[in-house]
Structures are given as structure tokens and as C-alpha cells.
Amino acid sequence: MKIKVGFGYDVHQLGEGEELWIGGIKVEHTKGSIGHSDGDVLIHAICDALLGAANMRDIGFHFPDTDPQLKGVDSKLLLDKTIGLIRKNGYDIGNIDSTIALEKPKLKGLIPEMQRVLAQVMDIDIEDIAIKATTTEKLGFVGEQKGIAAYATVLINKS
Incomplete structure (x- = not known):
């Protein structure tokens, strides 16, 4: 068995009146992610880590941001296609460890739903998806509530 590790990072600017999608669920907030797709930083970081x-x-x-067919696309679709790509090459997911950096709103109560949605999209056990949330203690673009960031590390294996 061949084991490989991947790391992903994504960031999006936050804007008033935009929708905030994180981990495949809509989060109620006055600001949301600005992006070509739905701006789901967690899913984007996971896709980058897997790829x-x-x-x-x-x-x-x-999935280039110059593709008009991807404008406003649900990032769960991008994740599903990413899973198809890696599985086509013989890889399976071992586990995912991720962190979301966002000053507000607090996410701890939403993490179980994110895990459920992501497990369903990727067809893996919920126990294989760790999601943590943190602030940046009011420092930088995240702390100033100008943006959101996500980090993901994945373990994949090939038999």
C-alpha cells in the first residue's frame, strides 16, 4: 500500500450581503465569501489537499475561475468531482484534518453538520473528517473580519 499526504489552503474575502458557505452548509451571517463559485473555503482547501x-x-x-459554467457553482459538486478524479487514479481517503480561521460567527455548533455533509459527499466515515475552528485573535485580515481562511491535510492511500 502506498500512503501519500496532501496539504491545502484557501482564502476568500468577506463581503456584506454575500452568502457564507462553509463545509457544504450555509452559515447565517451578515457577511459571506466573495468568489467565482459559492466560495466554500473549507471544501476548496480539502480539494487542493486531495489533488x-x-x-x-x-x-x-x-476548475478554473475563468470558466463561466462554474460561476456560483456549489462547491460540493467540485468536491464530488475531485473525489472521482483521485479514485479514478486508484486512491482512497484515509482521513482529513482541517481548520477554519474566522473571527465571526462562531462555528463550533455547526461542525457536526459540516462533517455529516462532507462525509456524505465523499462517501467516507464521519470519523475520518476532523474540522476545527479558530480565530486569529483579531489579527490580520481574518481578525479584522475582512476574510476567511481554511487549511486541510489529507492522507490518501493506493492499494
């Missing part, structure tokens, strides 16, 4: 681990470039290569 990187499989040495298949990155999310922008497979």
Missing part, C-alpha cells in the same frame, strides 16, 4: 496528495495539480487547474 496535491495525488500529484494532480490543484483546484484552479481542474
Whole structure:
């Protein structure tokens, strides 16, 4: 068995009146992610980590923000397609460890639903998806509530 590790990172600017999608669920807030798709930073970071681990470039290569068909797309669809790509190359997911950096709103009560949705999209056990949330103690663009960031590390294996 061959084991590989991948790391993903994504960031989006926050804007008034935009929808905030994180981990496949809509989060109620006055600000949301600005992006070509729905701006789900957690899913984008996970996609990048999976593609990187499989040495298949990155999310922008497979799903460019210049593609008009992807304007406003649900990031769960991008994740589903990413899973298809890595599985086509013989990889399965071992586990995912991720962190969302956002000053407000607090996410701890929403994490179980994010895990449920992501497990369903990726067809993996919920126990194999760790999601943590943090602030940046009011420092930087996240702390100033100008943006949101997400980090993901994945373990994939090939039999």
C-alpha cells in the first residue's frame, strides 16, 4: 500500500450581503465569501489537499475561475468531482484534518453538520473528517473580519 499526504489552503474575502458557505452548509451571517463559485473555503482547501496528495495539480487547474459554467457553482459538486478524479487514479481517503480561521460567527455548533455533509459527499466515515475552528485573535485580515481562511491535510492511500 502506498500512503501519500496532501496539504491545502484557501482564502476568500468577506463581503456584506454575500452568502457564507462553509463545509457544504450555509452559515447565517451578515457577511459571506466573495468568489467565482459559492466560495466554500473549507471544501476548496480539502480539494487542493486531495489533488496535491495525488500529484494532480490543484483546484484552479481542474476548475478554473475563468470558466463561466462554474460561476456560483456549489462547491460540493467540485468536491464530488475531485473525489472521482483521485479514485479514478486508484486512491482512497484515509482521513482529513482541517481548520477554519474566522473571527465571526462562531462555528463550533455547526461542525457536526459540516462533517455529516462532507462525509456524505465523499462517501467516507464521519470519523475520518476532523474540522476545527479558530480565530486569529483579531489579527490580520481574518481578525479584522475582512476574510476567511481554511487549511486541510489529507492522507490518501493506493492499494
